Amino acid sequence: MNEEKKPAQKSFWDKLVSVDRRIIFLLIAVAVGVPLFFDVSPSMRVTPVVRGVYDSIESLPAGSKVLVSFDYDPGSMPELQPMAEAFFRHSLGRDLKLIIMGLWPQGPLQANLALEEVFRDDNIRTKNLQYGIDYVNLGFTAGNEVVIDRMGHSFEESYPQDGRGTPISEIPLMKGVRNYDNVDLIFNLSAGYPGTQEWVQYAVDVFHVKLVAGNTAVQAPAMYPYIQTGQLSGILGGMKGGAEYETAIGKSGVAVRYMFSQTMAHIIICVFIIMGNLAYFSLKKKRSKLEAKG
């Protein structure tokens, strides 16, 4: 009589490597979603690169002019919008004058959203900041890095008027602002091209202006070499960079709050990576044994 062959018992590791990917998606969703319901703000250590951004702004006396370039769109809001809000809180709180622009069409609109949010703060609202005197939004202009290069000679050539259609010669804040020589710092929020790399290449290395930046996490590692060479004075890398910056200015915002979800998600992913590797080596060992037995 032929005995019916029983299917081979699957080991724990066999089951693990063939786990339905939807279970992983579900675990990630739970890890990210559940912490949002808890008001937990992990303590953040401010790293030197973020400290560089903070110190660059702190070192400016009241009334200094900062050029702020918003080079991102709504797709990068979760990472960059908290940085924008924290920057506005910090710089407007220190009475710096802001010249806002964008090399991405939606960038200046993101700036307006961040300003709306920051103007709800009591300490900013009571300053009674005036458009055209304390801040101005030049809007978007096409041309990518050529715009940066051209602004080194004349802002007015690239931006003859602001986003509201007012000639910049009629804007009080723009009086005496001809090119990069007349701004004290550039702050760039970037999600890709054109962005921080182009600002380094065309503004910093040609016109020797001081630059700090906030980048999406995907882009940030490519910008770190510019820190070591001094081409960038500081960088906020991804949500963690934003959270550190919020900690530095002493006003925790959404970036710090989101970091709990971020931490939980990273723990889950790390566990999966470790389990995946254990399964890989365990099954490899098992296969080797079977091959040795022939």
Next chain:
Amino acid sequence: MSAEVVGVWIGALLTLGIFSFLYKDNPFYKFCEALFVGISAGYWFVVTFWQYFMPKLVDNLVLAYTVLITQGRIDYHWVYLLGGALGVLMLLRLIPSIGWLSRWSLAFVVGTTAGLQFTRYLQSNGIIQIRGTIMPLFVGGDLNATIGNIVIVVGTFCGLIYFFFSKEHKGAFGGAARVGILFLMITFGALFGYTVMSRMSLLIGRLHYLFSDWLGLIG
């Protein structure tokens, strides 16, 4: 129901539609995907027309014409005709018999971009970065700086050795190349970690939108 509420509902349902692909492909996802592609194409067409074509070409040519009529002189803004002509040549790709003329426009774009980028990359990402690795290996009284400098110099040197393929990677040369691979692996690991953080940030943003703006469950 206000327009804002309708907008939030549309945003939430479209988010769920896109997320539904994680379970499996379905008509709701297909609809959301097609809607996104269509709206993106329309949006960028409008942006291109109003932010690029009108201000950069039409407005400048109108200005040049106005100067000619009112002051009787030829203004430099007429040079934008050249850009317009190159744009027209690009569109000739739609006519196969004379489509080759679009190569002139492409040649202009490729040539100017290459010329512009070459010098900037060489300066910012080449010369200045090389200069950045010329540093003292030992910094008296500062262990952190000493370790940092050694890591940068050894990492750069060994990384470059790895990409040198004219000599077989054997002996000391091969050892240096293997150290280079280690540095590259660590770099890729860091890049992966940052990419994970970025993607999780986007997920957090979407979930916060659903729980806060749509459902009002969190503040």
